[in-house]
Amino acid sequence: MTTTAITGKNYIGNKLSSKGNKTYTTFNPQLNKENDSIFFEATINEVNEAIELAHNAFKEYRNYPGSKKAVFLNAIADEILNLGDDLIHMYMSESGLPEGRAIGERGRTVFQLRSFAELVTEGSWVKATIDTAIPDREPLPKSDIRKFNIPLGPVVVFGASNFPLAYSTAGGDTAAALAAGCPVVVKSHPMHAGTGELIASAISKAADKTGMPNGVFSNLNSGGIEVGQQLVSHPKVKAVGFTGSIKGGRALFDLAAKREEPIPVFAEMGSINPVIMFPKALENRGENLASTYANSITLGTGQFCTNPGLILGLKSDSLTKFINSLAQKIVAINPSCMLHPNIVAAYESNKAKAIAQEGTAVVGEYSKETQTNYASQVITTVEGKTFLENPTLHQEVFGPYSIVVQCENIEQLEQIISNLEGQLTGTVIADNEAANYPKVIAALQNRVGRIIFNGVPTGVEVCPSMVHGGPYPASTDSRFTAVGVNSINRWVRPFSFQDFPNELLPNELKNENPLQILRSVNGSFTKQEIK
Amino acid sequence: MTTTAITGKNYIGNKLSSKGNKTYTTFNPQLNKENDSIFFEATINEVNEAIELAHNAFKEYRNYPGSKKAVFLNAIADEILNLGDDLIHMYMSESGLPEGRAIGERGRTVFQLRSFAELVTEGSWVKATIDTAIPDREPLPKSDIRKFNIPLGPVVVFGASNFPLAYSTAGGDTAAALAAGCPVVVKSHPMHAGTGELIASAISKAADKTGMPNGVFSNLNSGGIEVGQQLVSHPKVKAVGFTGSIKGGRALFDLAAKREEPIPVFAEMGSINPVIMFPKALENRGENLASTYANSITLGTGQFCTNPGLILGLKSDSLTKFINSLAQKIVAINPSCMLHPNIVAAYESNKAKAIAQEGTAVVGEYSKETQTNYASQVITTVEGKTFLENPTLHQEVFGPYSIVVQCENIEQLEQIISNLEGQLTGTVIADNEAANYPKVIAALQNRVGRIIFNGVPTGVEVCPSMVHGGPYPASTDSRFTAVGVNSINRWVRPFSFQDFPNELLPNELKNENPLQILRSVNGSFTKQEIK
Structure with missing residues (x-):
């Protein structure tokens, strides 16, 4: 071709x-x-x-x-x-x-x-930081130090x-x-x-x-x-x-x-990107949420790092309705191709392993025949206690798969979140109720790199405020995106010059600031030259 | 007491x-x-x-x-x-x-x-970074994302x-x-x-x-x-x-x-903090440098991380004079107490090991009797080739000890620096001549966290522009000081909120900027509120 x-x-x-x-x-x-x-x-x-x-x-x-x-x-x-x-x-x-x-x-x-x-x-990305000399400081003179x-x-x-x-x-x-x-x-x-x-x-x-x-x-x-x-x-x-x-x-x-x-x-x-569906939101717009999430779970055949693989809610009629609706909607989506037969094989085996766990019920599964290397999407559900006690259920199933966990109460929900491994993202779905659950949101923040409010985790904007990374194993060093x-x-280190002659300094650190970058000079951000 | x-x-x-x-x-x-x-x-x-x-x-x-x-x-x-x-x-x-x-x-x-x-x-240390929403962006709306x-x-x-x-x-x-x-x-x-x-x-x-x-x-x-x-x-x-x-x-x-x-x-x-003495400086003020370095090597009984344990110069009469002068001056300093008998024992054994290396000559050694647990300072010297070929000589001798390496030429000096392990500091002693040796200074920069010009590495200023750290083994992660x-x-990670309600955001990220911190908003640093 x-x-x-x-x-x-x-x-x-x-x-x-x-x-x-x-x-x-x-x-x-x-x-x-x-x-x-x-x-x-x-x-x-x-x-x-x-x-x-x-x-x-x-x-x-x-x-x-x-x-x-x-x-x-x-x-x-x-x-x-x-x-x-x-x-x-x-x-x-x-x-x-x-x-x-x-x-x-x-x-x-x-x-x-x-x-x-x-x-x-x-x-300005080099973070030039300059502290100028104080030759008459007591008891010792202060050197001129410049970092970038x-x-x-x-x-x-x-x-x-x-x-x-x-x-x-x-x-x-x-x-x-x-x-x-x-x-x-x-x-x-x-x-x-x-x-x-x-x-x-x-x-x-x-x-x-x-x-x-x-x-x-x-x-x-x-x-x-x-x-x-x-x-x-x-x-x-x-x-x-x-x-x-x-x-x-x-x-x-x-x-x-x-x-x-x-x-x-x-x-x-890896990351399973937990999504918390709070009660009022489920009650008000469970049907819509089911559509939105059926699409997010199957987007790109579920092959995104931020695919929502875990949905958490409080046991209720509206959660049951949501689960059924999600199951219906997801099986109505046409399956799509995975990246490689090896990826398909891993998906099938991880899915089978997850489904085989005690207490796991399949609520929606695309069961028509598909083209070779196409993935059949699946939604399962378990009780909160079952999920909490079985770490196998916390493992990523890379592909269009998601598990809905039905929690007994808010304490169990918080406990589940606190016991998750590190994640790239966490999502909060709430209708004027998030303020009622500060502990849940704090626990979620402690386990993820990014919290999304009333959205989906898929779709990672490329911008300075983005964090793509998170506590292990979402990434090996949560201090970077x-x-x-x-x-x-990730690829740089800070370096200091002490009392270096101005003409030998890199342009970023010269008195004249020839690159006109933003620098921290004696504690204040400025583009001004140093006199 | x-x-x-x-x-x-x-x-x-x-x-x-x-x-x-x-x-x-x-x-x-x-x-x-x-x-x-x-x-x-x-x-x-x-x-x-x-x-x-x-x-x-x-x-x-x-x-x-x-x-x-x-x-x-x-x-x-x-x-x-x-x-x-x-x-x-x-x-x-x-x-x-x-x-x-x-x-x-x-x-x-x-x-x-x-x-x-x-x-x-x-x-402002939390590095608040905000990209506001663009709801009508094509093909997809842009979310509001805020990081700290x-x-x-x-x-x-x-x-x-x-x-x-x-x-x-x-x-x-x-x-x-x-x-x-x-x-x-x-x-x-x-x-x-x-x-x-x-x-x-x-x-x-x-x-x-x-x-x-x-x-x-x-x-x-x-x-x-x-x-x-x-x-x-x-x-x-x-x-x-x-x-x-x-x-x-x-x-x-x-x-x-x-x-x-x-x-x-x-x-x-550890770090041996190499010091390069360029020829003109040695010629002009070798005697003064010897005094300065005799003091720096023995400061705090040589028990600073930034103690200058390695001095490099080009073979010459003025280097020989400097070595002899350094030896004389250092033995004239009264020994002082080390931190603990174990530290004394390690100093004695590391010093003995260094001195025993082939080609190492002791040029100055405090030989009078000292109080128990006091350290006797030592200056040794070797040829550049000997140093280059023997990694044992590159190891730190924690205490008032320094080795002066006599290099054949500037290429050998550069080679020695390039072959050093990572260091906290490097020092350049030069009289209007540093510009002649860009490769040496570049090689040094690649091996250290901080370069000092015409000073001593001991004395670490506590200020924002300071880097105390460096390539391994000076530190285990050179990306931090x-x-x-x-x-x-070292102890924080970035975290993003996506489309979070303003009232639930932490104060650092709220529209009103109640803490009046400096934030990056849509790419510009400002303390202004977001309207």
Whole structure:
């Protein structure tokens, strides 16, 4: 279907390379057959070569002004758009996702790249903080100290299965790391290696056109886990970004923690995204809520990190009505394709495991025959006590599945929330009643990264106020977000100059403030120069 | 010497407790004898009790307004000052440090507490970031999203041996955590358990007077490693602060990483703080530099994290002269007391190991007899090549010891710096010549958290622009500082509200901006209300 030739090779800096013998292909879940292109898994030498190049590129790239990095980021966005329909068709053939989603996700990817370009052009993101000298302070003179954020070094990014564009090769992690001044080595996701190669070709072209140092970006193919392990273990890699399963993210986190020099791993992993339906809302608009949630649960075949997998309510007639209505509405939705047969298999097995738990009742299940690799959506329900006592029911079933928990009372509801693992989001559905449940909302806040009021958790806005992350295992470090421009903070560290001559300071910290950035000077935010 | 009675008991919240049988004493290194008080090691039940109390206290304390936390922090500072000479005498008897240092460190401790009180009273530290709704945005409406920083939960603080006040019971880690809204459980340092108990009594009194929830603070005695291990492993502990050895910090980091829910450990560990002496400076003022560095190396008996343990220069007559002068000046300084016989023993053994390395020459060594527990200062020198090839020479010798490396040329100097482990600080000594060595300075920047120009690394200013931390093993997470008000960022995470009703939002995020804090609203910093 594509006209841009896929080579199946790795990008080691600006060179195409295929030194290994291990190969693999991607799969078209809609057609239920393998795609044509053959991908060459990176060898250990290719991994090392990519990291050495990144290490050397870092020496130059870390010092580039924001304006120069912005030109690169915008060029990547341009080159991605230049791929045109080839990219959209490749995306669809490797993900089973529809065209509208492909175009939307490409838009998000381009938007993210341009947002980071804007951020580093403006420049205040480095958080310049200046305390000027007080030479006559008693008992000791005070030095002039100036701090700003500098990049950590080469970053390894693991592409996500469920976002072939926005959280993969040129996705949020890559854009944030490049903006920070960190070269990036991507471990391409094996399910969409062709999409990855197209994007890598765009980045490589952009790097070449804008004069970036060779090695600022590499893209490594990998069908197994070895390449990822080698990348995370390499002493010259300084940080890791990952989006995927708890098992995968935790394995990388453990590997990074065991290194002689441990490095930060920001892994955005599983979440069941609890939704609390308070009584009045259920009573007033249970039917509407059932429609809204039937759609949210099945959106993207339930393959979003923020998919609502757990709905909590107080036992009542209106909750029963809501459950039945949700069940009816969800089975009326046409099933859609999942990303890969392996994802379908995992969905079926996790779903079966959840349904088999004692006390779990299936209330709605799409039971007509579906196309191969399409997911049949399911709604189950349990008693609060059953849920509380069985941690298996707290596990994510990745796909269009949700469990409704019928709580005895508000105390049990609060107890259930307090006992949940960390989550990306929590949602509160309430009609002028939320103020009556401060403890429930406080407990929810303590378990999640974002609370949504009277909405759905799916649909993550890319903006500075967004938090996408949360207590473990939603992410491995809740102190950072993976979405929005503040995600750049994952890849930088603060650095101080003490009594440094003005002419040798970086522009961000010079007296004259030549970049006209907002700085904290002796405790006040200002763009003024220092006299 | 003290009049405030020392009980030797643990503070489990506001209760004194001594359920265990294991006891220990502290040691007066100046008098070379045990102090009188007997301390009761916390039992596993006492550890659990302290954490349960902290967990429960968190539910309330996390929601306290900044003004209320500030009253508590200032009350702690007041109560510390109220301890008067008892505290100073206890400090001296448990550390061997002189009165001036004790008083200075108490001043720093009080200053830190009051700085955090000021920070949370002002309130803008929560980094409120608001993106208002765009209901008519196409293709989808934009939600109202508002983010700010919230506390992680109970924090465990390990007191430092070398700062019985400023980085121990009520030191920087504790002050930052309490300011953030996190209850604190301190693992008291066994070398100064009496000082720890006095400070704990002050905190307990302050908590009581200002109406803090019981469990907001506990102080656990511990002569071994078990209490620390139990604390770091406990599921209800959410973060750890540590100042000490690489071995100790790494063990805790590893333990925290292995937990079912891994938690952040900010460990500030070893550093040899390289100092580069460029040729002109050595030629112009080698003699003065020798005096300055003889003092810096022996300051506080060389027991500062930022002690200059490594001096680098280019082989030349002026370097040789500097080395001889440094050797002469340092042996003319009167030795002083170390913190504890164990610290003396470690110093002697690490020093002997360093001196025994092939190619190491001792150029200055205090050789007269000293009082027991006093450290004899030493200066050694090696060739650049020898240093480069022998990692043992890169290890910290905690105490008044420094090695001068004579480099063949500037390339070797740069290579040595690039091959160093991560450091807290690097120092550049230069006379109008630093601009000639951009690669050396860039390499240094990549290995340290702070660069000092024409000064000494000892003396860490407490101010917002300070970075105390650095690439591993200087600290376990270079993305944070342990000194200055920004150290509060170690104990908080960002949290978003989406479409939340204004009246239910915390004051920091309400439209009216009732706290009058600086907020980022739709990309601009402002204190204005949102209309």
